[in-house]
Amino acid sequence: MRGAPSKPKAELMAVAAEPAADTPLDIGELADLLGYSMKRAQLKVFDHFLRVMAPLHLTPAQFSVLLLLERNPGRNQTEVANTLGILRPNFVAMLDSLEAREFCVRKRSSSDRRSHVLMLTEKGKATLARAKKLVAGKHEARLSEVLGEDNRVALVQMLAKIAREL
Amino acid sequence: MRGAPSKPKAELMAVAAEPAADTPLDIGELADLLGYSMKRAQLKVFDHFLRVMAPLHLTPAQFSVLLLLERNPGRNQTEVANTLGILRPNFVAMLDSLEAREFCVRKRSSSDRRSHVLMLTEKGKATLARAKKLVAGKHEARLSEVLGEDNRVALVQMLAKIAREL
DNA sequence: CGATAATTGTTATTGATCATATCAAATAGT
């Protein structure tokens, strides 16, 4: 096939059987794929969250648990895990860790001795308060800086709608 | 009927040391956390993608690789992996799978015998064409249905901006 | 030139995340 008859330009430059070599790749239609930009953005957001939260050593998942416990004291593990989309088996180790750090406690329910009632400790409340300040002041603030406050709010609304209705 | 003083229900039940028990939890400030809604939405989007793509057995990551190879034939593994944010070691098994299904081929580069030049096969191109139709017609279309086309476009732009600038 | 450094694809390995099956204890349903 095509031994080597005359060829226009490419002939003189490395035969161009292979591309420019240091040219950035063309991302093409990938840029319009919602799932693609969402995955990339999500990793960036979580990474930024972790950097902001570094002094408190709290992951996004841990922070969400503490927030939920503060707003809903006295619920059991199944309820909390379910509303966060965490499977009960995987929630056990997570709680172990939070309890080991004395951010919350498991207490046997008086009405149903199978279940554990979850509550924040004072230390948990104090840490959560500090965490909230970091998130609002450094994390969400940075996102507002990048997107504009109105857009940030609109973005959250759209994402919530997807999570609800898709 | 007014509440009879005799049995206001909750009054006599467990003194409310523990909550309503079947009331949904209040997610509170979690609803305003960008990272939270983004993670939830992202899982939904990928899940929907997988359902739509079920007949072709293509994951979002595999689809993105095929898209990139179509638009950028003849690049090597490092280049493709890097632009997708995949680490080179993890990209090997991914390519093995795509090559085993005969969607693409690794060819030794003529100019640098260390690297493998990647190209779609005819089967790969045909499958990608079918995949694109499914994505546009059933996946992205559904997202436009939920958000409105203008909002879907705006959403992608904002997510791309986060991925770029955060 | 030739010694050394860097790059490419690859393997091995570890840790994190996610999902399923199963269990004992307790409760609910009949």
Added chain:
DNA sequence: ACTATTTGATATGATCAATAACAATTATCG
């Protein structure tokens, strides 16, 4: 009272992400 269900828990497997190391090749630069 007997059965079914629920709760927290354990064990385990699957998938994904990250690091180190290696052989082959190429680049660098005295």
